Amino acid sequence: DAGITQSPRHKVTETGTPVTLRCHQTENHRYMYWYRQDPGHGLRLIHYSYGVKDTDKGEVSDGYSVSRSKTEDFLLTLESATSSQTSVYFCAISESTLLRNYGYTFGSGTRLTVV
Amino acid sequence: GQQLNQSPQSMFIQEGEDVSMNCTSSSIFNTWLWYKQDPGEGPVLLIALYKAGELTSNGRLTAQFGITRKDSFLNISASIPSDVGIYFCAGPPGTASKLTFGTGTRLQVTL
Numbered sequence: 079d080a081g082i083t084q085s086p087r088h089k090v091t092e093t094g095t096p097v098t099l100r101c102h103q104t105e106n107h108r109y110m111y112w113y114r115q116d117p118g119h120g121l122r123l124i125h126y127s128y129g130v131k132d133t134d135k136g137e138v139s140d141g142y143s144v145s146r147s148k149t150e151d152f153l154l155t156l157e158s159a160t161s162s163q164t165s166v167y168f169c170a171i172s173e174s175t176l177l178r179n180y181g182y183t184f185g186s187g188t189r190l191t192v193v
Numbered sequence: 194g195q196q197l198n199q200s201p202q203s204m205f206i207q208e209g210e211d212v213s214m215n216c217t218s219s220s221i222f223n224t225w226l227w228y229k230q231d232p233g234e235g236p237v238l239l240i241a242l243y244k245a246g247e248l249t250s251n252g253r254l255t256a257q258f259g260i261t262r263k264d265s266f267l268n269i270s271a272s273i274p275s276d277v278g279i280y281f282c283a284g285p286p287g288t289a290s291k292l293t294f295g296t297g298t299r300l301q302v303t304l
Contacts, residue, residue, distance in 0.1 A: 111291070120197070120248060121236070121294035136291070168235050181226070182292060184235025 081105040084169050084185035091192055097156040099188050101169030103149075110152040111182065112136075112144065114165040121168065127152055148165045159192045166190070197282055197295035205301045210270040214218075214298045216282030223285070225265040226292070227256050230279040239268070272302050 091097050097125055101110060107144045111135075113121040125135030125144040133144050141163060143155045156163055166189050170182040199216045206212060216225070224243055224251035228236035240251050242265060249256055254269045265282055282295040 113294070118296060120199075120296040121283075123291060123293075126291060170235070180236040181241065182236075183236070186233070186235050 082169060082171050082183055082185045084188050086188060087186065088189045089191070091159050091190070092160050093160060093192055097159050097190065099154045099167055099169075099175075100188070101152045101154070101185060103152075103171045105171060105173075105183070106149060107171040107173045107183075108149075109147065109174070110146065111170040111172075112142075112154045113168045113170065114138065115168060115187070116165050124154065125157075156190075158191075161192050164190060164192045195286070197293060199280075199282055199295040199298050201298060202296070203299040203301070205303065206272055208272060208274060208302055208304050210272050212272055212276070212300060213266065214268075214280060214300075215264060215266045217254075217264045218284075218286070218297045219263070220286050221262040222265075223262070223287070225256070225258050226283045227254075227265070227267050228281040228283060228294075230281065230297075232278065236281055269300075272300075274302050274304065276300060277302050 085100045106153050110117045111126040112124040115121050122138045124138055125136055127133045127146040145153045164189045169185040170188045197216050197218050210295050227240045230236040240249050240256040245258055245262050246260050247258040255268045257266045279297045279299050281297050283292045286293055
């Protein structure tokens with residue numbers, strides 16, 4: 079019943095190469111988010127989108143870019159991967175930002191290793 | 194940036210024990226959420242709190258919205274092996290429209 083899928087689930091890449099992670103949703107939710115999860119830091123927001131072609135930066139956006147050309151897809155690109163970007167990346171969706179709709183639905187994550 | 198501090202960082206408990214964990218912030222939150230992350234999966238929403246002092250239960254889980262609006266608490270009663278995972282608090286600081294997540298509490302349950 080997954081309304082949100084991330085691909086790939088695992089990836090190993092070399093330092094300096096570009097990498098794109100994909101988040102796909104079937105819920106038609108307006109808002110989409112990319113977080114990274116690292117030990118001791120919890121989940122930190124990288125970028126988010128509030129509609130097609132409408133995106134904004136989160137707290138750890140350096141070295142990342144995003145694109146949203148369709149409601150259902152939100153792409154995260156590491157322009158030139160570095161070892162500090164080794165992490166687990168989560169995509170999340172939400173229907174609105176209204177007070178009683180703050181429940182995000184998360185994907186299963188992408189484990190990225192930069193060697 | 195804003196960070197929510199959770200304690201303890203990790204817990205090892207025996208099946209049947211009760212668990213308490215908390216989350217603190219340096220700024221006021223108007224909503225507190227608690228998520229659980231199973232190994233290899235994304236976080237799943239457990240409980241949402243919207244008013245200072247509010248106490249809300251979901252089965253064996255009970256969460257409270259602190260009176261100061263700068264903290265929240267999660268209790269799990271009579272723990273079972275499937276309670277294993279990482280528990281995150283989260284909330285939108287002030288009038289922000291995005292969620293800030295805590296550092297997480299890792300729970301291990303032994304038989």
